[in-house]
């Protein structure tokens with residue numbers, strides 16, 4: 001049976017996202033984001049579900065690094081989840097001195113913790129559900145978890161609906177080895193990563209290739225190259241699908257400027273927002289212009 005490896009253990013937000021994206025696949029938890037990606041690269045799973053960005057805390061570094069390093073993986077779909085947390089303790093919990101969770105989760109409830117558990121020390125764990133496991137085992141006093149965690153771990157619910165930012169969301173990707181791409185939907189996201197040259201205007205040059213084709217930028221993140229201090233790779237998301245002439249033309253231009261560009265996927269956006277198209281930059285405009293050049297080359301038009 002086809003399987004999806006998700007960033008677990010059971011009861012993470014990522015499991016919720018994987019459930020919403022699964023089409024009958026068997027879901028298998030992985031302890032870390034790199035482990036979920038490794039499972040796909042090694043052929044132990046058909047797809048991996050991982051978080052990519054949160055509206056409060058920003059990009060998920062482990063996912064970005066995993067997409068740029070090792071064998072290529074391509075996003076085929078995405079999910080957007082509203083993120084509000086539950087705070088769980090043991091039935092016999094006394095004073096709460098430690099509160100454990102994923103660093104992204106702790107960052108999203110900082111004010112709530114200051115107001116409601118002021119003396120408690122925040123402790124980072126591998127995921128929100130890993131924090132619930134650690135509380136169950138007596139390592140920490142409370143865990144900040146996804147609401148579903150309490151269904152997996154018999155803990156007492158101290159609070160629900162906890163979120164410093166009411167409308168916080170996390171976006172998740174379903175990753176596969178490169179293969180058939182999803183069909184264009186009219187509301188797609190295309191993602192690439194490129195290590196722009198350390199020279200004047202190189203990043204501006206990449207972004208200009210999108211701008212001159214009227215392609216709207218959706219996200220720009222930088223991650224250090226690690227081996228070289230001060231050098232970065234850039235994750236660039238933009239509207240449209242690589243199957244579209246306008247987007248294919250832009251991706252080819254990025255490749256011309258930067259031969260280490262890696263394609264990370266073209267797939268429908270979870271928010272369903274249609275791509276904006278500036279006058280003169282529609283797919284028909286690109287096709288008409290290319291047809292005209294062909295005709296000029298054949299000597300049929302001028």
Ligand SMILES: O=C(O)C(=O)C[C@]1(C(=O)O)C=C[C@@H](O)C=C1
Nearest residue numbers: 012013014051102104127128170
């Ligand atoms: O630990 C989890 O439950 C996750 O799915 C990870 C994660 C994240 O990486 O941002 C997902 C959503 C929340 O923002 C907090 C943690």
